[in-house]
Amino acid sequence: MGTSTESLVSARGLAKRFGDFDAVRGIDLDVRPGEAFGFLGPNGAGKSSTMRMIACVSPRTGGELTVLGMDPSRDGPAIRGRLGVVPQQDNLDTELTVRENLHVYGRYFGLSKAHVRAKATELIEFAQLADRSDAEVETLSGGMKRRLTIARSLINDPELLLLDEPTTGLDPQARHLLWDRLFRLKQQGVTLIVTTHYMDEAEQLCDRLVVMDAGRIVAEGSPAELIAQHSTREVLELRFAAGTQDEQAVEGLAERVEVLPDRLLLYTTDGEASLAAVHRRGLTPVSSLVRRSTLEDVFLRLTGRTLVD
Amino acid sequence: MTTTAPETRVPERVGVLFRVLPTGMYAGRPSAVLERSFLVNRRTWLAVVSGFFEPLFFLFGLGYGFGALIGDVTGPGGEHISYVAFVAPALLAASAMNGAVTDATFNIFFRFKYARTYDAMLATPLGPLDVAIGEITWALIRGALYSAGFLAVMLGMGLLTSPWAVLALPAAVFVAVAFAAVGMACTTFMRSWQDFDLVNLAVMPMFLFSTTFFPLSVYPPALRVVVQCFPLYHAVEIMRGLCTGFVGLAMLGHLAYFVLMAAVGLVVAARRLGKLLLA
Amino acid sequence: MPTAITTPRAIRLVVEGQWTWYRRSWRASVVSSVLQPVLYLLALGIGVGTQIRPGGATGDLPYLQYLAPALVVASAVQTAAFESTFPVLSAFKWQRTYHGIAATPVSATQVALGQLAWVALRISVSAAAFLVVAGLLGALTSIGAVLSLVVATLTAVAFAAPVIAYSATIETEGQQFSVIFRFIVMPMTMFSGTFFPVEQLPEWVRPLVWLTPLWHGTELSRAVAFSTWEALGALGHLAFLLAMLAVGTHLAVRNFNRRLAI
Incomplete structure (x- = not known):
């Protein structure tokens, strides 16, 4: 058998x-x-x-x-x-x-x-x-x-x-x-x-x-393959004060930008460099975070939705 | 963890049933389901034993309490018999019905919908038929034990006056099979606990009015026909006939009623269960 | 901000809570607490009644009329037993209704009293419905039957109180309730004089019967319905039922406080 x-x-x-x-x-x-x-x-x-x-x-x-x-x-x-x-x-x-x-x-x-x-x-x-x-x-x-x-x-x-x-x-x-x-x-x-x-x-x-x-x-x-294939190495997360989030303002600063209700995700190979560029444009996010890409980002890229609603 | 390679294959030969059924329905192992029932009931033995006392309380209460009030009633052969002798075989039939219906409706529904016990069983090599046969067998074993106990008490009280009474035990088990089959078929249509009111609504009046406590002659003729449609009426007739020794051709008619009932119940239950479980 | 709530108001809140739950299952309880006793009255009172000659044992009354005022009490006690077991366990364990109520200004004592008040209300409504049907069937002999309603309710809560107290101590549902129903409620119903006079029983059993609330309730109910009562006996029955209610309520309050203490 x-x-x-x-x-x-x-x-x-x-x-x-x-x-x-x-x-x-x-x-x-x-x-x-x-x-x-x-x-x-x-x-x-x-x-x-x-x-x-x-x-x-x-x-x-x-x-x-x-x-x-x-x-x-x-x-x-x-x-x-x-x-x-x-x-x-x-x-x-x-x-x-x-x-x-x-x-x-x-x-x-x-x-x-x-x-x-x-x-x-x-x-x-x-x-x-x-x-x-x-x-x-x-x-x-x-x-x-x-x-x-x-x-x-x-x-x-x-x-x-x-x-x-x-x-x-x-x-x-x-x-x-x-x-x-x-x-x-x-x-x-x-x-x-x-x-x-x-x-x-x-x-x-x-x-x-x-x-x-x-x-x-x-x-x-594999998780690593999926991330390499469908996302960038790093992600810059930007939060703006309520009502001031504007994705037009960050155009050209990253390979790809995802807009979530409460923050912007900037997909880039170097997150710190992108953050510096954001500041140079005179933008003032309430908070910023540079992190590695995860499967969550892969999923967002592939389906346009987050995993856990 | 993987040191031993246990034998978990489906047995090659499990008899005729295995060969005539579509594969996956039956793995030839209802005994494992039966083993579970024994384990569960070993811990709730008091509740199991209590089921035996209920008809006994009825017997002592109605039989002896009423005894002095009533005197004799007309028995199956038209002769006068004591009220205890009249009511005892009917209680035997009623308790077979009650046990079978409870097992086939409430208990099955609980495990099916609420505890999802059967989902777990079907994730193993067991098929729906193993589960069904195992559960029904347990219900019948328990029912047979209750009936045997009740008959022993009747014997001690001198209420078994005919050798035909030996057949009362298998007859009680057969009656239980028929009620369990129909009960199980009904259970497959139930959506929530609310629907069980309807079970009560069918069983309780039947218990009271199927000539259990007083003879058919009490009813006006039109109502007699209605009573004669109740399955419990036929069960009572069988038991009363066997215990008092009035066995005639009518007995075959009563038996035919239950053969038909069991057949219809089993066919409907098997079809519905297959549909529900293999979604 | 009020930190406490008056007991009558708290009881009303608990009863309201139970009512919300009950509305969904009223059909079941109409079957078990009204239709079932009516069918028993038909089957035993009228059906078996045809086989019974009115005599000394039935106070020279037709069996149907002898049975009715006792059956209303027996049926009330059965309903009370049910309302005091599964719903109480469920409110503690599965639905956690009591914990929800006790998180508000309502105290554990008030929750216990509210549960008891709910049982009393349930019983009196279904007993009243039963009596109306019994009256239409010609099973009631006098207006005294209205007092049977009071007696039935009193007997039912007297029995319910200690059962509620016990249910409040149960953590997992095992065989306890089956045992209560089959070894206490069922034989009590059968042998407490509802269907036949206690004198039919062997002498040694009778003292056991005297310890059941149902026997006292049955005696009292027949006495008021047939106007055959005498002050001393009636007072004795009443005293027994009230004492049982008092002790049971005390235990229920104690156990609710223990269980709901966080």
């Missing part, structure tokens, strides 16, 4: 339509073994629909899709047996304790009781929930629930782990704790597919990513 191609996941013209709504409008992608692959895009870009098709819980309505060398529409159960899934919203079993959640979930995969027992202990350790192993799920904090959901998805030693918005809604400390756990998995050779609308998460976790917007892939590459 082994994988016939190099890719763990391969899609050609993959599409999903709900009634009159096209959630995914024909995308091509390849996920290679051992890499961390990301879908970056705002809410409603089609990331979750794509993930659900890869997870074999939502049939595609067009195009080709191969997961672990098999066809989801024919081999769904066999593929799901080798996947780990962390859905956008935790769907832990609230009628069971932490340990029972892992145990029962392992049994769904047909694993032996002895194996599941040992594995559950190991994963509780991994999720840093050892002191809460007999607690009811409802009493856990948001970060703990998320870690348990990730631990649960590892019960069958998956070859491919799907994470849909893994850190949305968590506080900064909980996010870093979670990223640390995901790094360890990556080091152990688990292939990760992550969706996110946080550019910092995409930069932290992903070796390679695609930018999605309105059901389409608009760019593909």
